[in-house]
Amino acid sequence: MTDGWRLFKRAAEWLIEAVVRLCGWSAILFIFAIFFFIFHKTWPLFAEGFDLREFLTSARWQPTSTVHPCYGILALLVGTLAVTGLAMALAVPLGLGAAVYLSEFAGGKTKEILKIVIELLATVPSVVWGFIGYMVLGPIIIAVTGAPVGVNLLNGGIILALMSVPVIVSVGEDALKAVPDSYREAALALGASRWEIVYRVLFPAAKSGLLAAVLLGVGRAIGETMAVLMATGHAAQIPHSLLDPICTLTATIAAELGEAPRDGTHYRVLFLIGVVLFVITFIVNLTADLVVKGIRTEKE
Amino acid sequence: MHWKSGWLAALLGCLPLAFGGCWSSSGSSSNTICVEGSDTMVNVAWAWAKRYKKDRPAVTVNVSGGGSGRGIASLSNGTCDLADSSRDMTEEEIQRIVEKYGVKPIEHIVGYDALAVYVNKENPLDSISLEELAEIYGEDGKIQKWSQLGVKLPGGDAEITAVGRQNSSGTYTFFREHVLGNNRDYKANLLSQNGSKDVVLLVAKTPTAIGYSGMGYKTGDVKVLKISPKKGEPAVEPTIENAKNRSYPLTRPLQIFSRGEVHGQVKKYLDWIYGPEGQRIVENEGYVPL
Numbered sequence: 001m002t003d004g005w006r007l008f009k010r011a012a013e014w015l016i017e018a019v020v021r022l023c024g025w026s027a028i029l030f031i032f033a034i035f036f037f038i039f040h041k042t043w044p045l046f047a048e049g050f051d052l053r054e055f056l057t058s059a060r061w062q063p064t065s066t067v068h069p070c071y072g073i074l075a076l077l078v079g080t081l082a083v084t085g086l087a088m089a090l091a092v093p094l095g096l097g098a099a100v101y102l103s104e105f106a107g108g109k110t111k112e113i114l115k116i117v118i119e120l121l122a123t124v125p126s127v128v129w130g131f132i133g134y135m136v137l138g139p140i141i142i143a144v145t146g147a148p149v150g151v152n153l154l155n156g157g158i159i160l161a162l163m164s165v166p167v168i169v170s171v172g173e174d175a176l177k178a179v180p181d182s183y184r185e186a187a188l189a190l191g192a193s194r195w196e197i198v199y200r201v202l203f204p205a206a207k208s209g210l211l212a213a214v215l216l217g218v219g220r221a222i223g224e225t226m227a228v229l230m231a232t233g234h235a236a237q238i239p240h241s242l243l244d245p246i247c248t249l250t251a252t253i254a255a256e257l258g259e260a261p262r263d264g265t266h267y268r269v270l271f272l273i274g275v276v277l278f279v280i281t282f283i284v285n286l287t288a289d290l291v292v293k294g295i296r297t298e299k300e
Numbered sequence: 301m302h303w304k305s306g307w308l309a310a311l312l313g314c315l316p317l318a319f320g321g322c323w324s325s326s327g328s329s330s331n332t333i334c335v336e337g338s339d340t341m342v343n344v345a346w347a348w349a350k351r352y353k354k355d356r357p358a359v360t361v362n363v364s365g366g367g368s369g370r371g372i373a374s375l376s377n378g379t380c381d382l383a384d385s386s387r388d389m390t391e392e393e394i395q396r397i398v399e400k401y402g403v404k405p406i407e408h409i410v411g412y413d414a415l416a417v418y419v420n421k422e423n424p425l426d427s428i429s430l431e432e433l434a435e436i437y438g439e440d441g442k443i444q445k446w447s448q449l450g451v452k453l454p455g456g457d458a459e460i461t462a463v464g465r466q467n468s469s470g471t472y473t474f475f476r477e478h479v480l481g482n483n484r485d486y487k488a489n490l491l492s493q494n495g496s497k498d499v500v501l502l503v504a505k506t507p508t509a510i511g512y513s514g515m516g517y518k519t520g521d522v523k524v525l526k527i528s529p530k531k532g533e534p535a536v537e538p539t540i541e542n543a544k545n546r547s548y549p550l551t552r553p554l555q556i557f558s559r560g561e562v563h564g565q566v567k568k569y570l571d572w573i574y575g576p577e578g579q580r581i582v583e584n585e586g587y588v589p590l
Contacts, residue, residue, distance in 0.1 A: 059488075060488070061467075061488075062467070062485050062486075063467055063468075064467045064468060064472070064473065065485045066476075066482050066483075067482075067483055067484070067485060068485075075488070134498075134501065134502070134505070135501075135505065138502075138505050138506070139505050142506065142507070148458055148459045148460075148461050148506075148508040149461040149491065149506050149508065149509065150505065150506060151491070151502065151506075229494055230494075230498070233491045234466070234491060234492045234493065234494070235488065235489045235490055235491050235492065236488055236492070237488040237489045244489075245489065245491055247492070254494070255466040255468075255492065255494045256466050256467060256468040257367075257369075257468075258339070258366050258367025258369060258370050258468070259339075259367035259368050259369045259370070259387075259466070259468035259469050259470070260367075260369045260468040261369050261372070261373075261390050261392065261393055262369060262370075262372070262373035262376075262393075263392075264390070264392060266468065267369070
């Protein structure tokens with residue numbers, strides 16, 4: 001081997017390492033760039049004495065009012081939490097049930113076909129989901145419940161649930177599959193029924209993975225924009241029933257940012273809502289991390 | 301329907317449009333004209349650009365929507381030549397252009413849009429007054445049920461579902477000014493739709509709904525109401541004639557803003573829009589020519 005060849009190999013090695021390292025660091029770089037961008041946009045608000053208390057505690061969202069502009073996001077926050085909560089109430093049993101069926105009960109062809117279909121469900125774009133909520137689910141809700149309007153909390157919750165189910169199923173199934181077969185065999189040997197195996201053995205053993213599946217579903221639901229914008233009716237009020245139209249944080253940004261005068265108060269407040277969303281997703285992720293870690297140390 | 305992507309994408313979209321490949325020609329010898337702005341006007345802006353390109357292949361007109369605010373911001377950044385707008389410019393927006401370019405933005409009115417009030421086609425109502433609309437849409441409004449308008453809908457005494465636009469839209473502002481008056485806000489449970497088409501679609505799917513949107517968005521699934529300025533006065537239908545002679549109360553201008561006087565290709569383009577060809581397109585797209 002000549003020296004030139006060796007040098008070339010070392011240079012190539014170094015280059016590849018550098019590229020891979022850059023890939024790794026770029027995620028952090030991007031997140032900081034986004035952080036910086038959003039905070040940079042909101043910062044001047046505080047210089048001009050923005051009322052943060054009103055922002056967090058008022059349910060009145062009238063940013064373009066000529067009488068008294070008011071930037072309270074309580075209704076939007078409640079809307080986001082309500083629709084996410086409802087979606088999870090529907091999606092978690094459905095998703096975990098499907099995951100259990102796929103990993104423990106379905107076999108051969110059925111399993112393969114189901115998995116492909118569920119993965120296909122995950123690829124449906126969110127505007128299509130929104131459109132389904134608008135055009136199909138809305139009239140059904142009116143016909144079944146007699147509600148005056150079909151785009152509401154219930155509609156948004158169902159659509160979001162359908163969108164989160166594929167995530168919960170695929171991650172949940174992986175978690176269940178990761179439980180060693182020896183656990184199942186041991187349970188069978190003790191005379192446990194199939195249901196007992198699932199409930200008493202698999203669920204505790206796959207706890208952290210299943211929790212991750214649920215939290216990924218929550219993340220999917222909180223961050224979703226286009227589908228909820230269309231399916232929830234987009235009315236900035238605190239809902240009193242499942243059939244009230246609501247408005248979420250994400251949908252508000254998407255709907256209003258394009259037309260808001262650049263660098264005006266309204267524009268900056270929309271970025272501040274972005275900060276609030278950042279904080280919420282951060283808390284969700286952190287909780288997930290801590291819980292999963294807690295479970296791990298408990299095991300050891 | 302405006303396919304706006306997720307909020308993150310919306311945020312990223314606000315990064316400088318440096319990668320958009322669309323730079324202002326500012327009336328120089330360049331043969332590309334950039335137009336950006338209002339979603340209300342994007343259909344007609346597209347139709348103009350297409351027709352203009354067909355007749356003058358040497359000139360390209362790039363059109364993008366994204367909202368009046370975005371168009372006006374691009375105008376002051378210098379990334380577009382003309383900004384379509386469905387609202388007036390704010391004092392701040394004007395100031396920014398004056399500071400940067402030393403010229404005042406100029407407003408060009410290129411047509412009119414009549415804002416129609418739609419109800420579901422099952423609804424027996426034919427006309428409504430501006431006062432009644434104000435009580436339906438306004439904060440603490442007195443009209444909440446269809447029975448208060450003497451309308452009987454199948455399925456009992458239904459509540460009125462008021463459908464409107466998102467609060468940063470020019471249409472929202474126009475309706476507030478001309479129906480609610482400047483001292484009144486919309487009620488909180490207004491269904492704020494994200495586009496002119498969405499309003500009509502939702503009204504078509506909701507028997508209890510009432511909504512406002514440009515008259516160009518009328519479809520067979522909804523009914524357009526006649527509007528009277530006051531209860532008891534004759535109600536007027538939103539037609540091109542009635543909008544032209546101003547007897548229809550909800551008529552608004554379609555505005556295009558430029559940085560100061562226009563020159564070169566941009567001036568030629570605007571002159572063409574004012575000409576017979578451009579005005580015919582305004583009418584074809586469901587708006588009212590000058």
